[in-house]
Amino acid sequence: MRLNWRGLLSAFGLLALLGASPSVAQTMPDLVSRDRLRVCAPPANMPFSDKAQQGFENKIAELVAGELKVPLHYFWMPEGPGFVHNTLLSDMCDLIVGYASESDLVDHSNPYYASTYVLVTRKGGPLDGVNRLSDPRLKNAKLGVIAATPPVDHLMALGVYDHVKSYSLLVDRRYSSPAEDALRDLAAGENDAVILWGPIGGYFAKVAKIPLTVTPLVTDKRPQFIYRIAFGMRRGETDWKEKLNAIIRKRQKDIDAILESYGVPLMPIAAAPIDVGRRERSGPH
The missing domain is CATH 3.40.190.10 (Periplasmic binding protein-like II)
Structure with missing residues (x-):
């Protein structure tokens, strides 16, 4: 939702290139890594993600990396305007763990909650x-x-x-x-x-x-408050999308268990509107 609700980034653009700390540089990785799972995430965005990897999106990323049998690597960047462009679309990662289905900014997997x-x-x-x-x-x-x-x-x-x-x-x-x-x-x-x-x-x-x-709030119909969340990825990566969808099918019960352990109220995926075009993420919403 997520509604592109993100933190102010104008003051943090340089830090986004250097990482979460101005003293620690992050090098530009190769395109579409196959030997590690590269995830872009905010460094302080509980309950979704944080640098200590305690958020539920961190746990889901660990699950995906385990299925792929590759190590997990993060590129950290605070959320805000330009987050997707400066991370996923700049080839700093191959996956955003939580992304609203049907958003037209990037491609997405099947919704997993x-x-x-x-x-x-x-x-x-x-x-x-x-x-x-x-x-x-x-x-x-x-x-x-x-x-x-x-x-x-x-x-x-x-x-x-x-x-x-x-x-x-x-x-x-x-x-x-x-x-x-x-x-x-x-x-x-x-x-x-x-x-x-x-x-x-x-x-x-x-x-x-x-x-x-x-x-x-499921009885209010205008607007509807239910949103479907998926993995976000670059467009045109069909094999990657199929791999992620296969992991969702195989591990849906485990993903649900992670979400429930964090108190996430789960709705039937079919109950959410199809064309939301919005991104739901962390804190500021």
């Missing part, structure tokens, strides 16, 4: 059980939402945006985490509920210090 936006509330609170943004109980509620994400337009159309606290979309996740900020405000009572992309909301709610309820 679908998820949805969620409403996060305090467990046992007055908004427990709310499962749609049109619920009358949200009319005067204090809502936290990430700016410029699909729920914003929906809230505006419903006329409930006056009570919304907006959190920045364009951030560098090495230094800021809007979703965590919104959930801290929820714990402090400054928000009554927070609307987040499911993998983000599910993960941070799972590790929160207070009990939280994560409710998938």
